[in-house]
Amino acid sequence: MALKLKGRLVESLNHAQIIEDLQTMRYDEVAEKHGCSKGTIHRIAQHYDALKYKKNSLKDMSEKSKRHGWACGRPMAKYKGAYPGGFLRRLDALLEITAEDKVLHLFSGSIQGREGEDTMDIQDTHSPTFVADAREKFPVEDNTYDVVISDPPYDMKTNDGVKIDYSDKLWKTEFIKPYAWVKEAVRVLKPGGYLAILHHLVYKTPDECRRAMTVSITCGPNTRVRVLSIFQKLEDGEVKQVIRNQRFKEMIEAAEIGETN
Template sequence: MLSLGAPRDMRILHPFGGKAEYGLRLDIRADTGPDIIGDAHALPFRDEIFDVVVLDPPYSDDHSKELYGTGQLHFKKYINEAARVLKLGGFLVMYHSLSMPGAPSCRLRIRLLVETRVNHLARIVHIRQKDNTKQLELIKTTF
């Protein structure tokens, strides 16, 4: 497995990450061994405190129900929460089986296709960076 590592002072959050290998792991299921038991739809953190947020949610409502016994996933809620806790200049990394829409105040930097093995769904990795694009657009239209 390729691991690029991260600086020790980098604050990384995994909102669906009970079994993640690094960073702060938040998960709705206690049996996955997360650092914090919680829901990605309502993160228990103040605004703009993480350098990186890694989203690897269940890829469908059926998958969510099967794995976690939870109901429908609400993309807008968990993506808004991820963007809220992400620092300006920070990176939002999202894994999914589909190409996903954007996140508030985050610009797409790269989209990668990851194939893990034969006869398995490929995963799409979206890497977005939080910036002040909307603020700049507002300034341009105001003056």
């Protein structure tokens, strides 16, 4: 790869060793080892797409794939609200889901052919693993799943206050707010695991997570574009650092407000 980073110091550093060190060391530790700033290490890591999350990242995605969406087929299942054609196959490849991974499908509906994977739905029509209301506490222990996949009803309220209620229209169930179930989904996800959400909304990043990727999904002419939001649950140490950073930010903001009063 051609070096695009400028500066004598950057060019003089051993990039290959830095990338290797980042797999097991923190940025500040790598910076101290190589005699440069943490910011320089971060720039090099970004340049080579080799941040310390690399082992758990979407590492096989090309830059072109990151910029473009997926053209999926129309849903083949007769069940209303089924996944787009080929969607799960693409998601399996993207997240490198294997038979060893524990996977949970929320709002699972009529999903079939996913041997060894758990399903959860409010209706028992298609015999899900768990019959449960996603707005309440899941009947699952903390940190259980490697991947949680969710295609919830696209219920929402527009900025004009118009209520869009697919739950009642298609399944005769109660309206569910877009974020009503997200906290529980993160709770049952293992640190480093992925939460994949298919919706018309671009979901904001949940607490204790980072955004891994956002993909637009189309199913052909005269269909609405959907969005696949993928988040990765942070490790415990990373969560604590995020909390510390947030508290520091709040302290700075409070101090600035005090100075202006």
